[in-house]
Amino acid sequence: MPNISVLNMDGKSVEEIELNKEIFDIEINEHAVYLVVKNILANKRQGTHSAKTRAEVRGGGRKPWRQKGTGRARQGSIRSPQWRGGGVVFAKKPRDYSYTTPKKVRRLALKSVLTSKAQENEIIVLDDFKLEEAKTKNFKKVLDNVNANRKALVVIADNDENIKRASRNMENVKTTMAQNINVYDILKYNSFVVTKDALKVIEEVFN
Structure with missing residues (x-):
């Protein structure tokens, strides 16, 4: 797998890293993705x-x-x-309506959609993502700088209140922590914006 550029909050490349092949370069299993998405939607039913x-x-x-x-x-x-x-x-x-799917199937589906995002060049890696103030315009400016101004899933390593509050008013943006990502959200949003620290958490948790 080719290297991917790491961008700063101004959208400039600061380094290149190689994504973990065990997570971002596997054979995509569409049936596993279907099973997990079906499960997530069923669990959402009231x-x-x-x-x-x-x-x-x-x-x-x-x-x-x-x-x-x-x-x-x-x-x-x-x-x-x-x-x-x-x-x-x-x-x-x-x-x-809730039920569970096997852990192996959930892992396989997650790796499949992450691989799909990598193949479609929809993964954006940030070296860091910090806001001094919880303002939506500052959050949106960062997404515009990295060309993630469509529907974007922003993945951070730790619970950052400024980032979560700043993104709350944005209709097509969701912010989540790395350990909480799921197949449905990754498919739903076009851009997968992830910090370097969050990327390490994903590799540790889901590898």
Whole structure:
């Protein structure tokens, strides 16, 4: 894998480093990526949907008309599913959609999407990312300097309140710590902006 330039906050190259081949240069496994993204989206579901069955709908205790002799179809309750205002046949109830995928599959998927980002030249490495003030315009200026002004995932090594607060108002930007990156976020955002320190954490945690 060719070396990648490390940029400062002004967008100028200060050095070159080689990305870890065990993470950024593997054979991409699309099925593993699919499984993990599906899992992440399922875990995000609230599962608070609820509808009433015919037993839970108010009213309908009396038989609307006698069984025979009216010429109409037999009916037992005006709250049967075929009636307007009746219950739902297979009513949805609150449930937990979350489940887990094997750790090996999650690791493989993460390495696959990082490899994809590297191949598409969408990884931007910063030598450091520090803001003296938590101002959005200062944060945006850094992203513009490094040509990451589209949807960007900014990965930092430590919990930096100035950076997190400065990026909070930016619609297409998300800031996260290196140990918390996931497949869905990496795919969702075009640019993967990572500091050198965060890159070391990724190599330590996910190698």
